Amino acid sequence: xxxxxxxxxxxxxxxxxxxxxxAFYVEHVVGNVxxxxxxxxxxxxxxxxxxxxxxxxxxxxxRVLDWTSDNTIRQTTKxxxxxxxxxxxxxxxAKEFSAYVSEKKMPxxxxxxxxxxxxxxxxxxxxxxxxxxxxxxxGEEMEHEKVHDFDSTINSNFGEVFFGTIVVxxxxxxxxxxxxxxxxxxxxxxxxxxxxxAVLLVYFSNxxxxxxxxxxxxxxxxxxxAVTGRQTNRALMESYQTSELYxxxxxxxxxxxxxxxxxxxxKQKVDTLPVRECLENGKEINEEYDNYLGxxxxxxxxxxxxxxxxxxxxxxxxxxxxxxxxxxxxxIIAVSIFxxxxxxxxxxxxxxxxxxxxxxxMVAKRVExxxxxxxxxxxTKDELGYLASSFNTMITxxxxxxxxLRASKYKVEEKKAEDEALLASLGEGMIATDxxxxxxxxxxxxxxxxxLKSAEVIGKKAVDVFAALDEGGKExxxxxxxxxxxxxxxxxxxKNMSYHRKGDxxxxxxxxxxxxxxxxxxxGSIEIFRDITKEKEIEKTREDLxxxxxxxxxxxxxxxxxxxxxxxxxxxxxxxxGQTEYIDELYxxxxxxxxxxxxxxxxxxxxxDGAQVKKESVSIKDLxxxxxxxxxxxxxxxxxxxxxxEAVDFTAHTDPLLLRNILESLITNAINYSEPGREAVVSVxxxxxxxxxxxxxxGIGIPRDEQRQIFERFYRASNAKTFDTRGSGLGxxxxxxxxxxxxxxxxxESEVGKGSTFFVHLPQNTARV
Amino acid sequence: xxxxxxxxxxxHVLIVEDEEFLVRALKDNLISEGHTVSVAVDGEAVxxxxxxxxxxxxxxxxxxxxxxxxxxxxxxxMDPEWQHIPVVILSNLGEDSEIKRALELGANDYxxxxxxxxxxVIEKVRExxxxxxxxxxxx
Numbered sequence: 001x002x003x004x005x006x007x008x009x010x011x012x013x014x015x016x017x018x019x020x021x022x023a024f025y026v027e028h029v030v031g032n033v034x035x036x037x038x039x040x041x042x043x044x045x046x047x048x049x050x051x052x053x054x055x056x057x058x059x060x061x062x063r064v065l066d067w068t069s070d071n072t073i074r075q076t077t078k079x080x081x082x083x084x085x086x087x088x089x090x091x092x093x094a095k096e097f098s099a100y101v102s103e104k105k106m107p108x109x110x111x112x113x114x115x116x117x118x119x120x121x122x123x124x125x126x127x128x129x130x131x132x133x134x135x136x137x138x139g140e141e142m143e144h145e146k147v148h149d150f151d152s153t154i155n156s157n158f159g160e161v162f163f164g165t166i167v168v169x170x171x172x173x174x175x176x177x178x179x180x181x182x183x184x185x186x187x188x189x190x191x192x193x194x195x196x197x198a199v200l201l202v203y204f205s206n207x208x209x210x211x212x213x214x215x216x217x218x219x220x221x222x223x224x225x226a227v228t229g230r231q232t233n234r235a236l237m238e239s240y241q242t243s244e245l246y247x248x249x250x251x252x253x254x255x256x257x258x259x260x261x262x263x264x265x266x267k268q269k270v271d272t273l274p275v276r277e278c279l280e281n282g283k284e285i286n287e288e289y290d291n292y293l294g295x296x297x298x299x300x301x302x303x304x305x306x307x308x309x310x311x312x313x314x315x316x317x318x319x320x321x322x323x324x325x326x327x328x329x330x331x332i333i334a335v336s337i338f339x340x341x342x343x344x345x346x347x348x349x350x351x352x353x354x355x356x357x358x359x360x361x362m363v364a365k366r367v368e369x370x371x372x373x374x375x376x377x378x379x380t381k382d383e384l385g386y387l388a389s390s391f392n393t394m395i396t397x398x399x400x401x402x403x404x405l406r407a408s409k410y411k412v413e414e415k416k417a418e419d420e421a422l423l424a425s426l427g428e429g430m431i432a433t434d435x436x437x438x439x440x441x442x443x444x445x446x447x448x449x450x451x452l453k454s455a456e457v458i459g460k461k462a463v464d465v466f467a468a469l470d471e472g473g474k475e476x477x478x479x480x481x482x483x484x485x486x487x488x489x490x491x492x493x494x495k496n497m498s499y500h501r502k503g504d505x506x507x508x509x510x511x512x513x514x515x516x517x518x519x520x521x522x523x524g525s526i527e528i529f530r531d532i533t534k535e536k537e538i539e540k541t542r543e544d545l546x547x548x549x550x551x552x553x554x555x556x557x558x559x560x561x562x563x564x565x566x567x568x569x570x571x572x573x574x575x576x577x578g579q580t581e582y583i584d585e586l587y588x589x590x591x592x593x594x595x596x597x598x599x600x601x602x603x604x605x606x607x608x609d610g611a612q613v614k615k616e617s618v619s620i621k622d623l624x625x626x627x628x629x630x631x632x633x634x635x636x637x638x639x640x641x642x643x644x645x646e647a648v649d650f651t652a653h654t655d656p657l658l659l660r661n662i663l664e665s666l667i668t669n670a671i672n673y674s675e676p677g678r679e680a681v682v683s684v685x686x687x688x689x690x691x692x693x694x695x696x697x698x699g700i701g702i703p704r705d706e707q708r709q710i711f712e713r714f715y716r717a718s719n720a721k722t723f724d725t726r727g728s729g730l731g732x733x734x735x736x737x738x739x740x741x742x743x744x745x746x747x748x749e750s751e752v753g754k755g756s757t758f759f760v761h762l763p764q765n766t767a768r769v
Numbered sequence: 770x771x772x773x774x775x776x777x778x779x780x781h782v783l784i785v786e787d788e789e790f791l792v793r794a795l796k797d798n799l800i801s802e803g804h805t806v807s808v809a810v811d812g813e814a815v816x817x818x819x820x821x822x823x824x825x826x827x828x829x830x831x832x833x834x835x836x837x838x839x840x841x842x843x844x845x846x847m848d849p850e851w852q853h854i855p856v857v858i859l860s861n862l863g864e865d866s867e868i869k870r871a872l873e874l875g876a877n878d879y880x881x882x883x884x885x886x887x888x889x890v891i892e893k894v895r896e897x898x899x900x901x902x903x904x905x906x907x908x
Contacts, residue, residue, distance in 0.1 A: 547862060551832050554861030555788055558882035562794035565887045571797050594883045598863075605864070633889055657865055 007350060011342045019335040023328050031324055035298060038320045039286045042300035046286075046313045049214045049245060050302040053311065056213045061161040063109065064182050064202055072100050077117060077184050077198045080125055094126035094133060102128045111206035113177060117184075120197035122150045137201060146250045146308035148201060153181040158193040165308035166207060166247060166255035168267050175205040176255050176264050207264065211256045214245055214311075242316035244291070248275050250308025260293060268292060270312070274301035278310040288317060356384045360391055372399035428530040429509075432516075435524050437461050437484050449509075449531055451502030462527070469498040469506055482513040483527050490515050490522060496532065508532045546604055553597045560590045599730035602661075606737050613655045613741050620650040620684055620691065627663050628682070631671065639676040642667065645683040652691055652762060658738045659762070662746075663693060665735040666758045670697035672724050674755075686764070693760040701752040711736040711746065719752065780804045780898050783824035785815050785841065786859070787833055791882070795828065795859075798891050804898070812836025816844075819851055826897045828890075831860040831871070839874060846875040855897050859890065 067073060076097045083090040094117075101115045106128065117126040122138025138150050148164035156162070164179035180202045185193040246258040252275050254261055254268040261268045273289040278301055286300040291314050299314035318325070356378045366374040372395055378388035423430050429446030433439055439462050442454045450466050457465045463478040470476050478484060482493040492514045498506040511529040515522050564587045567575070575583060628642055635642050652659070663682075670680040674697050681696045702710055702717050709715045714729035736746050743763055750756035782804050786792045792808055799806050807822055809815040811834040815827075827845070831838035838860065845851045855877040860867070863881040871879055877897070880890060 543864075546864065547867075550863050551861045554863070554881070554883040555791070558861060559788060559790040559794065561883065562887040563790060566794045566797050569798070569801075571801050598884070601863070633886070637886075 007346050008343050011346060012339055015335045015339050015342070019331050022331045026324050026327050026331075030327075031321060034320055034324060035288070038298050038315060039300065042298060042313045042315065043286045045245065046284075046300040046302045046311055049311050049313065052213050053210065053247075056210060057163055060163075060180060060204065060206075064161055064180055064200070065159065067101075067105060067115075067202075068182055068184055068200060070105070072104070073097070073200075074184060074186055074196075076100065076126075077196055078186060080117065081119065081196065081198055090125070094130070097126040098128050098130060111204050111209060112202055113175070113205045114201075114203040116201040116203075118150065118181075118199045118201055120154055122154075122199075124201075125198075146306075148179040148181045149306075150181060150199060150201075153183050153199045154197070156183050158183075158185045158195075163307050165249040165251075166210075167249065168253055168255055168264055176207040178204045178206060178210075180204065207256055210247070214247075214256065240315045240319055242297075242319045244297075244312070244314045246270075246312055248310045248312060250279055252279070254292065255309075272299075272312075274299060274312055275310050277301070278303035278305060279308070291316075353384060356380065356388070360384075360388055363391070363395075367395055367398070372402060426528075428528050431462055431483070431527045431529075433462050433483060433524050433527070435522055437463060439465065440524065446529070449501065449507070449529075450499060451504060466502070467500040469500075471496055471498075473498070482511055483525060490517065499529065508536050510535075542604070546601060549597075549604075550601055554594070557590055557594045557597065561587070561594065564590065596730075599734060602734045603730055603737075606734060606741075613658065615653055615655055615742075618652050618654055618656045618659065620652055623656055623660060624663070624682060624684070627660055627667065631664065631667055634668065635671050635680075638671055638674075640671045640674055641679045642671075643679060643681050645681060650684060650686065650691055652764065654742050654744075654762060658742050659744075659760075662735045662738050662744070662760055663695070665731050665738075666695045666760070669731060669758070670695050670699065670756075673697065673720060674699035689764055691762040691764050693762070694757055695759075696755065696757040698755040701754055701756055702748070702750040703752050707748075707750060710748070781822060781824045781826075782806050782894060782898075783809065783815070783818055783827045785809045785812075785827065785833065785838070786830045787811060788830075791830075791859075794887060795890070798887055799894065802891060802895065804894065810834070812838065812841045815841050819845075823851075824854060826894060827854055827856045828859050828894070829856050829876070831858060831862050831867070839870060842871065842874045842876060857890075857893060857897070 076093055080090060080093045080097065083093055097117060106112050106115065114132070115128045116124045116132060116135075116137065118137055119125050122136060122141070124132045124135040124137060127133055137148070141147050141150050144167070146165045147167060149162040153160075153162045160182070162181045164181070166176050166178050168176045182200050182202075184196040184198045184200055186196055188194050242259070244258050244260075245256075246254055247256045248270045249255045252269055252271050254270050255264055257264055258268075270292040272291055273287075274285050277283040277285050282303055282305040284301050284303045286298075288296065288298050291297045291299070296317040297314040298317055298320055299312060301313075302311040304310070359378055360376050363374045363376045374395065375392050376388040378384055423441075423443045426443055426445055429449045430441070430443040431439055431446050432441040438459055439457050440459075442452070442457060446452075447454055452465065462483050463481050468476045468481055476497065482495055492512065494510070494512045496508065496510050499509045500506050508531070509529040510532050511527060513525050513527045516524045516526055564583055566572075568580070568583055568587075624644060628644060631642065667680065667682065674680065678698045680698075681694075683694045683696075685692055685694075700719050700723050703719060706715075706717050710717065711732050714733075716729040732746075739746050739760060745761045746758065747761065748756055748758045780803060782799055784792055784795050784799075784806055786795065786808070787810050792810075796806050796808070807818045807824065809818045813835045815836075829838050829842060833841070838858065842856060842858075845854065845856065852875075856875065857878040857880065858871050858876045859880050859882050860871075861882050863884070868879050878893060880893070
């Protein structure tokens with residue numbers, strides 16, 4: 001949702017709430033005041049109407065009372081009552097009564113329709129309408145309640161007049177009629193009223209007149225000038241367009257004209273709340289209800305329960321509330337206007353800031369689509385300007401970072417392509433796994449060697465894909481395979497084992513597994529392996545050759561040696577001096593040959609895999625003792641004393657066999673290149689993290705200019721050749737090579753004629769575990 | 770001393786060696802020292818000779834016709850009758866692995882023939898026959 005929409009929405013909601021508040025206030029607070037005021041007005045009208053009606057009845061009462069005091073009527077009635085029933089006399093008197101009333105009385109009041117004379121039983125005994133004679137009016141009263149009140153009348157005192165309700169379309173007359181009953185009295189000599197058993201029943205057709213009296217006659221509704229004296233009532237009525245004032249009789253029939261019903265002969269039923277309240281409970285009300293048309297009105301009622309008449313004053317609620325409706329409508333219009341103006345004002349005042357925000361948004365969208373050259377042009381000095389400036393800085397930073405990333409990515413991809421090409425063309429098998437040991441890459445050579453296709457192994461556990469045997473031919477448990485174990489130890493593991501080639505068999509491999517560590521976490525490992533079948537064969541051949549050479553070359557040499565020794569012992573008779581000299585020469589030649597073979601086999605052994613370094617904890621004292629014991633015979637035969645200086649019992653972590661070979665070789669040299677009777681001293685000391693062995697002789701020494709070549713293969717110092725012809729020139733070479741294997745270094749100090757000291761520097765810190 | 774050894778038949782040595790000149794050199798020297806000697810020239814003849822006359826010491830070559838010295842040594846060491854006889858290997862096989870294997874199979878001593886004067890061998894035999902033999906490797 002855009003900001004502008006939000007602002008408008010907020011404003012709209014605010015106005016709506018205000019409007020609703022105003023409407024609520026008007027409706028419920030002002031509305032009630034209006035309603036109360038209207039109801040009070042209606043009550044006033046109703047009460048005025050009541051008094052008007054009562055005074056109207058009063059005037060009628062005076063008229064009727066005047067009739068009862070008429071002498072002719074009184075005398076005729078007395079005669080009638082005295083005359084026997086159904087007699088001619090009675091008929092004549094009835095006619096006389098009728099004629100008198102019709103001619104002498106009724107012409108003075110056009111609203112009187114009929115006048116009946118009833119006996120004490122309510123039977124018509126004389127009437128202005130002769131056919132009515134004999135009619136049972138009491139019976140009629142039984143049938144139609146409140147038509148008139150005969151029972152009360154026949155027992156009443158002088159001066160009492162009883163009115164009935166207003167009857168519409170009654171039996172007697174088509175016009176609405178109002179009945180009045182009054183008892184007749186005679187006057188005696190003393191002037192007292194003597195009641196007669198007769199009642200005068202007068203039918204008035206004066207409803208129009210009543211309406212006029214109430215101010216609601218046809219003329220009122222027609223808008224003619226009001227009758228003097230009814231001003232207040234009419235003015236109030238006329239000030240409302242929907243005002244009604246009418247009478248309803250005890251049968252809930254409207255008996256005076258109303259605004260909607262001008263002719264009461266339609267007998268409009270008025271079954272409304274005030275009518276029911278009056279007729280049933282005798283109550284007068286002023287409140288809100290639905291009128292006879294079903295329209296909501298405010299009304300007031302006056303109740304003449306005894307007479308069976310209700311006076312109703314009503315005004316439609318809508319009209320009373322019209323000012324309020326107008327007020328609400330005005331409010332709505334005002335709110336609408338406010339709203340429109342508000343929107344306009346919002347649009348005008350926040351258009352610019354919005355446009356600036358929009359600028360930022362547009363640039364953000366461009367950046368989102370990858371356009372990092374975009375910049376926001378907002379330069380204002382408010383928060384927006386600050387936002388824009390920060391945003392620009394941010395884009396620049398992102399752009400720079402992206403550039404760097406692209407460059408790095410390019411480099412990485414270049415390197416990756418190189419690596420991939422390298423791996424693909426690698427002559428060794430390569431399998432890369434993730435930290436769970438699942439294969440993520442395998443090169444062509446590995447596929448070929450294992451008889452697998454990369455598609456069928458990627459994602460699978462490497463140890464599940466092919467089996468491996470150790471060097472003894474036993475299957476290696478999956479969890480002990482280097483590729484499984486490496487990620488846990490983080491160390492590079494190199495091992496020889498056999499791998500299974502699919503559909504073929506096992507072949508020997510040299511395996512190196514290296515963990516791949518990224519930011520200190522192991523993310524997988526890389527296994528490189530190569531087929532060492534050929535190497536194994538070559539090694540086997542070499543070993544066979546060595547064994548064969550050892551045996552086949554040494555056997556004749558040892559035979560010659562032993563036979564000469566036997567001969568020299570004189571087991572087969574004493575030798576002459578010349579024979580002894582020859583035999584000694586033969587012996588020396590044979591010894592030289594033996595030394596040569598020994599050294600050559602040593603070189604062969606050393607240069608092959610045969611002399612693998614196997615480090616262990618070695619007691620130097622024990623080692624030296626063994627070496628000296630071994631060489632004891634050779635030293636003794638040359639009368640050379642070998643002395644071991646105070647030997648500290650050092651312990652070294654190294655290959656004991658190789659170290660022993662080195663020391664033997666150096667001590668043998670000390671024996672061989674010293675004059676008989678001399679001494680060789682062997683010592684050991686700890687120096688600068690090394691164990692330093694020193695073998696000091698007092699032999700012939702090495703000429704200074706030849707010292708550089710002393711460790712070269714087949715090199716023999718010039719004085720050595722003449723001193724001892726047996727050397728092969730391999731002893732020091734082999735010793736130096738073996739020293740290299742165990743991480744040691746050889747050095748020497750020598751002076752011709754004085755002797756040499758050879759040193760073995762064996763690193764202690766690196767050699768130790 | 771000699772006489773006692775002779776009488777007790779404690780100076781009999783079995784030489785197992787296929788090279789005639791070596792047999793000869795050993796035989797000459799041992800006899801001159803007063804020992805009696807019997808000879809087996811291949812791996813299978815060893816047990817025939819053992820049955821003929823039980824030696825106090827066996828000098829055993831490793832590369833032999835018919836049955837190699839390692840197997841012979843193993844069989845001797847498994848036989849309750851011969852397993853206590855000291856065996857000294859005299860061989861020109863001088864590889865560490867071979868020496869180690871022979872010692873593991875129960876050899877008492879190991880001489881690489883070309884490396885040692887015959888006098889050393891004779892002295893070693895004397896040591897064993899006098900009950901002073903000890904397990905030492907003379908490579």
